[in-house]
Amino acid sequence: MKRILIWLCVVGLGAAPAWGQDSPRLQKLQPTVGLASNTVQELASAGDSLWAGPLLTVYTEEDERLFAPDDPVVQRRLEEGSNVVLSLAAGGERRGAPALWAGLAFDAGGNTTGAGGFLVSTNGGASFTERPAPLDDPSDSTVTYGTSTLPAVPITQEAGSPPRDLAIEPQADTVWAAGGRSGLRRWTAQNSTWTRSVLPPDTSTRIDPSTPTDFLVAPPLDDGRGSQNHRALSVLVDETGTVWAGTAAGLNRSRPDEVAPSGARAWRLFRPDGTPNSLPGQVVFGLTEQPRPNARNPVWVATLRADGGSVLQRSGLAVTPDGGETFRQPLIGVQVNDVAARRTRVYAATEDGLFVSGTQGETWRTVEEVVLAEADQAFPGTITARAVEVTPTALWVGTTEGLLRLNRADEPRLLAEGREAPPPEWQLFRTEVPVSPDAPTEQVPDVETYAYPNPFAPSRDGAVRIVYDVPQPQTVKVSIYDFGMNRVRTLEEQEPAGQQEIVWDGTDASGLRLPTGTYLYTVEVGGTTVRGKILLAN
Numbered sequence: 001m002k003r004i005l006i007w008l009c010v011v012g013l014g015a016a017p018a019w020g021q022d023s024p025r026l027q028k029l030q031p032t033v034g035l036a037s038n039t040v041q042e043l044a045s046a047g048d049s050l051w052a053g054p055l056l057t058v059y060t061e062e063d064e065r066l067f068a069p070d071d072p073v074v075q076r077r078l079e080e081g082s083n084v085v086l087s088l089a090a091g092g093e094r095r096g097a098p099a100l101w102a103g104l105a106f107d108a109g110g111n112t113t114g115a116g117g118f119l120v121s122t123n124g125g126a127s128f129t130e131r132p133a134p135l136d137d138p139s140d141s142t143v144t145y146g147t148s149t150l151p152a153v154p155i156t157q158e159a160g161s162p163p164r165d166l167a168i169e170p171q172a173d174t175v176w177a178a179g180g181r182s183g184l185r186r187w188t189a190q191n192s193t194w195t196r197s198v199l200p201p202d203t204s205t206r207i208d209p210s211t212p213t214d215f216l217v218a219p220p221l222d223d224g225r226g227s228q229n230h231r232a233l234s235v236l237v238d239e240t241g242t243v244w245a246g247t248a249a250g251l252n253r254s255r256p257d258e259v260a261p262s263g264a265r266a267w268r269l270f271r272p273d274g275t276p277n278s279l280p281g282q283v284v285f286g287l288t289e290q291p292r293p294n295a296r297n298p299v300w301v302a303t304l305r306a307d308g309g310s311v312l313q314r315s316g317l318a319v320t321p322d323g324g325e326t327f328r329q330p331l332i333g334v335q336v337n338d339v340a341a342r343r344t345r346v347y348a349a350t351e352d353g354l355f356v357s358g359t360q361g362e363t364w365r366t367v368e369e370v371v372l373a374e375a376d377q378a379f380p381g382t383i384t385a386r387a388v389e390v391t392p393t394a395l396w397v398g399t400t401e402g403l404l405r406l407n408r409a410d411e412p413r414l415l416a417e418g419r420e421a422p423p424p425e426w427q428l429f430r431t432e433v434p435v436s437p438d439a440p441t442e443q444v445p446d447v448e449t450y451a452y453p454n455p456f457a458p459s460r461d462g463a464v465r466i467v468y469d470v471p472q473p474q475t476v477k478v479s480i481y482d483f484g485m486n487r488v489r490t491l492e493e494q495e496p497a498g499q500q501e502i503v504w505d506g507t508d509a510s511g512l513r514l515p516t517g518t519y520l521y522t523v524e525v526g527g528t529t530v531r532g533k534i535l536l537a538n
Contacts, residue, residue: 030069035066
């Protein structure tokens with residue numbers, strides 16, 4: 001799904017049991033005063049619990065607060081390491097608790113993200129284990145597909161193979177991963193291993209394991225070989241057991257009755273054809289199932305126009321209400337980052353705000369600005385929505401400026417028109433660490449300034465925010481230095497009194513992106529100078 005800033009949607013299925021303060025799970029979760037990062041890129045729900053990335057935070061409706069996993073594996077991989085959560089899937093049940101899979105990515109050089117493996121919990125987040133990235137052995141030069149033995153290029157490098165999307169089957173004994181260059185992979189609890197799924201090559205729209213075939217199983221290679229359809233970006237298992245796989249070449253479908261005894265699947269590839277009855281764009285990076293009573297659940301498909309693709313392609317949203325028999329295009333010309341749905345409403349997270357439809361996409365309302373319930377909070381600017389999710393009691397929107405929550409009872413007001421319907425009030429969760437607190441604690445340390453997110457990756461986060469306290473209205477000067485104490489950037493703002501923040505995009509005074517490294521900064525305010533450090537990862 002493009003750069004790391006375009007995020008995928010996995011809507012968790014299955015209900016989670018209620019968890020009280022004395023439950024084993026909450027004994028393993030630590031209350032937290034805010035998010036670890038205000039760029040919320042991933043959301044997944046299980047029952048009334050909502051999990052958020054990129055550094056794993058969970059909100060429980062019963063307790064009405066945020067928690068962070070108190071697990072050494074999570075702390076080592078996320079808090080102390082350079083990994084971030086690129087994909088999340090919650091749902092299914094094993095041993096009476098929902099499963100949670102978090103797909104990790106890390107900087108493998110430049111703007112390329114690498115496969116960081118997985119964090120897995122089978123008890124609702126009480127504890128986690130690690131699983132390695134599903135890569136191949138160098139000797140894996142063939143793949144068995146039904147009656148055929150196909151040549152294959154083994155994917156042995158983490159670069160370009162992060163887990164971009166995940167899907168958990170209802171019993172949590174099978175997990176699917178869309179891994180970019182590593183393609184579509186399937187994990188089963190029975191074998192505790194990953195297998196490579198064979199999708200159609202770019203030259204075909206159907207394959208069947210009972211029919212002999214011959215093609216190379218590989219993503220696009222430098223020598224021109226390989227298939228865009230073997231670069232997997234999204235995956236979904238719907239209510240019927242049908243597996244949907246979005247790739248850089250279109251949308252693949254495999255139904256439950258199309259599975260051979262060996263486990264190999266027949267696939268049908270859907271591509272855009274320039275008509276309103278197909279996909280708008282070729283790159284399929286988001287898939288969501290909508291629960292509908294007395295009918296088959298529609299599948300919503302977020303697409304992008306492929307670079308160099310047909311001029312007939314456009315970014316937008318498609319939906320198939322009948323398992324792929326027909327498609328329509330309810331939202332065109334908009335970059336949709338994520339989709340979530342209830343029985344009667346559909347929500348699309350876009351670069352231009354939150355789109356809401358109560359008519360199955362026939363008409364849409366756009367939410368560009370929000371009214372906050374807390375008078376002392378302010379939402380900076382319009383919504384840039386990266387992720388959206390629903391729980392039984394709330395609507396959640398992940399943005400570049402924090403996590404928004406709206407009570408379910410207030411959701412219909414998003415569609416209301418006229419002055420008689422005032423806008424609903426949202427709850428905002430952000431990084432909440434005060435500077436120079438009156439009563440420092442382990443969770444709220446005594447610091448005069450800090451920066452978040454830190455480490456800061458411009459390709460993922462967009463900007464880093466430097467926080468400080470202003471005793472009275474005045475001009476604040478922030479200077480940023482490289483590790484050799486050469487000043488690379490100066491920022492100035494006229495600030496009111498109170499806790500304030502200034503934004504830095506990781507560039508120098510001439511607008512050039514700075515290299516990876518440690519940067520020091522000073523804040524000159526109130527006749528004093530305070531200092532901090534930023535880890536920049538390009």
